[in-house]
Amino acid sequence: MSIARRRSYGVRSAPYAFLLPAVILFALFFALPIGYALWLSLHKVKVSGLGLGAGARKEVWAGIGNYADALTDSELLDGALRVVGYGAIVIPVMLGLALVFALMLDADKVRLTSFTRLAIFLPYAIPGAVAALLWGFLYLPDVSPFYFVLDKLGMPQPDLLDGGPLYLALSNIAVWGGTGFNMIVIYTSLRSIPAEVYEAATLDGATPLQTALRIKIPMVAPSLVLTFFFSIIATLQVFSEPTTLKPLTNSVSTTWSPLMKVYQDAFGKGDIHSAAAEATIIAIVTLVLSFGFLRAANSRNKQEAAR
Amino acid sequence: MSSLAVGTAEAAAATRPGTDRRPPLRSRIALVPTITLLLGALYCLLPVAWVVIAATKSGSELFSTFTFLPGSGFTGNVKELSAYRDGVYWKWMGNSALYAGLGALASTAVSAISGYALAIYRFRGRETVFSVLLAGVLMPPVILAIPQYLLLAKADITDSYASVMLPLILSPYGIYLARIYAAAAVPADVVEAGRMDGAGEWRIFTRIALPMMIPGLVTVFLFQFVAVWNNFLLPYIMLSDDEKFPITLGLFTLLEQGANTPALYTLVITGAFLAVLPLIALFLVIQRFWSLDLLSGAVKS
Numbered sequence: 001m002s003i004a005r006r007r008s009y010g011v012r013s014a015p016y017a018f019l020l021p022a023v024i025l026f027a028l029f030f031a032l033p034i035g036y037a038l039w040l041s042l043h044k045v046k047v048s049g050l051g052l053g054a055g056a057r058k059e060v061w062a063g064i065g066n067y068a069d070a071l072t073d074s075e076l077l078d079g080a081l082r083v084v085g086y087g088a089i090v091i092p093v094m095l096g097l098a099l100v101f102a103l104m105l106d107a108d109k110v111r112l113t114s115f116t117r118l119a120i121f122l123p124y125a126i127p128g129a130v131a132a133l134l135w136g137f138l139y140l141p142d143v144s145p146f147y148f149v150l151d152k153l154g155m156p157q158p159d160l161l162d163g164g165p166l167y168l169a170l171s172n173i174a175v176w177g178g179t180g181f182n183m184i185v186i187y188t189s190l191r192s193i194p195a196e197v198y199e200a201a202t203l204d205g206a207t208p209l210q211t212a213l214r215i216k217i218p219m220v221a222p223s224l225v226l227t228f229f230f231s232i233i234a235t236l237q238v239f240s241e242p243t244t245l246k247p248l249t250n251s252v253s254t255t256w257s258p259l260m261k262v263y264q265d266a267f268g269k270g271d272i273h274s275a276a277a278e279a280t281i282i283a284i285v286t287l288v289l290s291f292g293f294l295r296a297a298n299s300r301n302k303q304e305a306a307r
Numbered sequence: 308m309s310s311l312a313v314g315t316a317e318a319a320a321a322t323r324p325g326t327d328r329r330p331p332l333r334s335r336i337a338l339v340p341t342i343t344l345l346l347g348a349l350y351c352l353l354p355v356a357w358v359v360i361a362a363t364k365s366g367s368e369l370f371s372t373f374t375f376l377p378g379s380g381f382t383g384n385v386k387e388l389s390a391y392r393d394g395v396y397w398k399w400m401g402n403s404a405l406y407a408g409l410g411a412l413a414s415t416a417v418s419a420i421s422g423y424a425l426a427i428y429r430f431r432g433r434e435t436v437f438s439v440l441l442a443g444v445l446m447p448p449v450i451l452a453i454p455q456y457l458l459l460a461k462a463d464i465t466d467s468y469a470s471v472m473l474p475l476i477l478s479p480y481g482i483y484l485a486r487i488y489a490a491a492a493v494p495a496d497v498v499e500a501g502r503m504d505g506a507g508e509w510r511i512f513t514r515i516a517l518p519m520m521i522p523g524l525v526t527v528f529l530f531q532f533v534a535v536w537n538n539f540l541l542p543y544i545m546l547s548d549d550e551k552f553p554i555t556l557g558l559f560t561l562l563e564q565g566a567n568t569p570a571l572y573t574l575v576i577t578g579a580f581l582a583v584l585p586l587i588a589l590f591l592v593i594q595r596f597w598s599l600d601l602l603s604g605a606v607k608s
Contacts (some may be wrong), residue, residue, distance in 0.1 A: 010507060010508050011428070011508060012430070014424070014508035015424040015425075015427075015433070018424035018508075018512070019421055021420065022417055022420075022477060022482065025476055026477055028473075029474045029477060030477070032454075033455045033458060034446065034451065034454070036457065036458060037450050037451075040457075100343070101343075101344060101347050103340075104339075104341075104344050105344065107337055107340045108337060109335060110336075110337050110340045110341050110344065112344070112345065113344065115348065116344035116348040118590070119347075119348035119351050119352050120344070120347050120348055120351045121590075122352070122355065122590065123351050125583070125586040125587055125589070125590050126537075126583050127536065127537035127538075129539045129556075129558065130558060130579055130582055133559075134354040134355075134357065136562075137357075137358075137575075138357060143374065143572070144374070145373075145375060148373060148374055176350070176351065208337075236447070237448065237449055240539035240555075243539075243543075243559070244562065247562050247563045247565075259449050262449060262453065263543075263544070266453050267544070272453065272457060275453060276453065276454070279450045282449055283447045283449065283450040286447050287445065287447075
């Protein structure tokens, strides 16, 4: 009896045993919280009498009431609009820079690449909250070198932490923090293009710019799509940067971004049911937008392949 | 490989008779990309350079001297910061190291064994399990963090070290990377040979496969270390006792108190400087033997 039999039993059950920790963690920290959030979002607290004593506060079925409230909540909608504006700056600028830097790292006869590559990647190591803090100080007239220079030149000194410039100020923090990581992802896929692909182009007398536009960019399109996809998810959930800038300016409200509004409702007001509905809406919008983008990008790729 | 080929071609051209004069600078260095990249590097280093210099300034120098002129107050600043509320700053640093170090270690272990199981074995439900785990990466943290807090509150373990570490152990991205590394680094016939020798599955994994996966697992560890160290939302929600804060949250509370008290600015700035040092040092050390390419799952064959 077999050792063989015992062994095959071991082989068959081993993957399940090996995956057990991940599955348990997934159930406890992903599936259960999501289920609980959905449950909460469909319930509300009903207070009977004066709300005193045990049993005076009961959780009752609310249907889509919380969702209807959230969708007509002007604070949430204003926050969503702000974040859309913010994302419209961050994503194109960050990914555009990442692509340009990656292409330049990959170009011939470029010097100092190991230094510049590391320097541009460095902000990835700095927490978003700390990055916001550093830039926050650079935006403060009292200590900023920019204002020092503007002052010496006798030029007007805009308030970077208010109105329109606030969007630029916040966007800059995200661009600064995210460009390097995306550059590495794009650069890695550039490096995996086989050399033969270029040889034909070089023989045809293509300039480096033509090679970049006609060959390299189409070849790395999948990684561009991927970086875009993850950037949408990250941007819609911006939280730590505006939260960190808040102490430095009155222009960042406690509900500046949708996620800050969720936090405010859950812990500021203690209304976890509304917060759960809002969080669910943000999650759904995020998934719809990111997957919608992915589908659109894929179907375009297929069309181009068919042509 | 291609750069090597270019190098030898250049060398050949240089040794050809009649062309032994070095070509002009313009054709040896691609100026536009090099300068653009240097500008990019300058932009990325600017805030770091600023905080390094600002941390050397005493409170009065910060507002009176030119920004990029080093001051004389660095040791004074560090002393003042260390004295702030009986050295709570260093407690925060220690907490961050604990959260990130222990959390990343646990995360790497779970990723390694899951990735190995998904790469090596053929079993029913394999792709389903993989897709479900991966879907976790797409779940916005927002829909997770608040119910996680409420559930942990029911189990009475919020405001504890565990409440910040446990939810971050499962890393879908780590499992994804570990699967790729296992598939590339652990040959099926090596596993089969282990079985022929009568080794159990656990033994094959720990003694044979794990050592082969180490370079990839270092990447998973570092990625997760940075992710936990940089995390703000989860500790912000879970913790109320500031003795348990990680450095990101600690600096934030310091900033909140200091925003209206310019005298506290130097503390915040020195704190920020000391907080970015460990990760920058980590990056400089590891990049010598760690390829950034591994981050996006590229495996050298």
